[in-house]
Amino acid sequence: MHSDPTPGIQTRAQARAGERSLGAPIARHGRLKPRTLAASLGALAVRAVAVVAVSAAALAGFAVLDVFTTVNAKEGVQLVDAAGKALPPRVGAVDGAFTVLLAGSDSGGGNPAYDLLEREGERNDVTMLLRVSADHRNATVVTLPRDLYVPIPSCPNPDGGSFKAMSSQKLNTSLSYGGLACTVLTVTKLTGLQIDYAGVIEFDGVIEMSNAVGGVPVCVAGDIVDPHTGLEVKAGDNELQGQQALAFLRTRYGVGDGSDLSRISNQQVFLSSLVRTIKSADTLANPVKVYGLAKAAADNIQLSESLKNVTTIASLSMALKDVDPAKIVFVQYPNHYEGDGVAPTVEEAELLMSALREDRSVTLTGDTGLGSETVETAQEAPAPAEPGTGDAAGPAVELPENVHGQTAAQVTCSRPFAD
Template identity: 50%
Template structure:
């Protein structure tokens, strides 16, 4: 199906950039939550204020300053866009040189209104989409473009342009956004003490220097960065394979961050916050420590099987503007974003639909099957009112996840998967 806003294609940016690490959504948001759990809300406010004083901020389109929320779970749902920049500015000499500033990783996190589920959507960097008119940081605005790879939006109009593009693509309003660079991934993986990653087939990538044998590796520092950067070494060598391999890391990261050992180590948690703050650009809406804490508190009680990582559906092998790029599957994506808009949790078509860069871990721990949600009764005994009369209440019932089309790959944080090396 043609996108409803599609126009005639224009010239594309053809030169591909060196792939770079994923922006780690769960790490950054878990910091404020963990500080609250370990040290109490009062100290959390002070600690996150200290961290937030070090970050750079940028105003999104139409964004204005407003009073910060109280330190409690944010009221309602959250849409937060996190992008990874391939810019080497201020990152040292270890990554070589590159021109421009592309968002080679673009991820949208949605937390449901009732804080019962969270969905993280990865957008392929080479997916060709319409780009709306974006504000020019120097003043005025850039013209809309009918067909461009999504990863040019950061260089075209900065973080606000990437947000506007994803809003147009998904139909969602995105009030929170952040941009992270190379060193942030290294420092945060060091602070968390490493992330266990399963590799089912050996990975040998001459472009990033990543060499990993089959088995489980605890990755941090430069090793974690290399794993997240590798594209040629996993799946079929494409960015689609890299996304599913990155989800292996992300799901393990969430399990690590929710473990009692990690949440009880204040040194690690505050170190993650400092690592993030020195390597990120935040929307003004995220600069308030109260906002960070409030968003994190909304995540703390979500079960692992209701934290889902998926990839925006697309296909390769097209022609014209899609030659060598990814063509969006708008109809299938509509199922995903309809569920997100309705605050429904989502699941892939089957547990093995992990994408071409990942497979189900053959040695995964066995877990008990989740309980079937009970059917609510219209008259359930409740509390006793002040006048002595009995009250009734309707029990909360877990929402049934929306099964996604086969073209949408991914996994939940409860599923153990392994990265699949590129055999070619």
């Protein structure tokens, strides 16, 4: 996710509209379906709503229908277990602990405006695992480095049959090898966690979600300029959305030591601020912003079959809405450099994963990582969340100093690249 973008990136819809005018074929990568009649009528309805200024209740009804139509118009990805058996979806209310995997694809979704290098297949350059405790009071977001060498199990071939297992490959090859289902199987094998829900988000999705909340405030410890992504931000506080938000998340040459590990901690600066922004009264009390987020997700995330249900999506949102930001922990999967990539730091990784499997919360003792630093503020520290079953399962697990991360309540600044 670090190749040079073309100035003036278009949305996927704009790019495809341009292709149609030239009579060129449209690259769909076998995932996205053409706009349905219902979606076209939905676009017309949006304009009608603006003209006649219908009631808030009518707008809410349209929003639900529009998101429902979008979700159901897309082909979902069937998740399977290690034996290749389809995992049944968890529909409706979400009880107990659950795990969600989100892969960030570097493909650009077929949008030629990104001018990406020719590649044999899309790669999951970002892989994040969200684990929510049984009482829905603790949430842990684990980011797995793209260059992490892991075994890839036998994965189902979308065209039939199965791909052979591989003993050691970089994690970001799993998406191109066997699609989202293969990435899920790979991460399940590595972590020992059953993954209930999964999705793939592409570049346009990042742009639209940052636009939906009206921008995400981030702190930068010094000027960052990265010609590889087109990022230019000044030291201090910056409100990022659209293409700049995407460039900020993609940059690695502009932060820390220029590595993917620096990029992870830089992304956590953005994600922790995004959580605070979404959970703010300004966003939650604004139906237009809430609908914008739901619509951006529905438009730009390829979902697993287990997530292709609006009731389930709503239930997951409800499970997360009351989690205290201080109890949302972003953590980098424990690793160390080895050869041309990174390898799991086994003892620390097992400590983290066993805590999540046992429904215990985790606390950090190390720094935030190579690409960020903690901000000293005069603000009062947030009150600790009331202990729940995540803590009742046993005392919180204290992670050692060589495990990096932060909570969503921590205000951190991105650290510019330094030789």
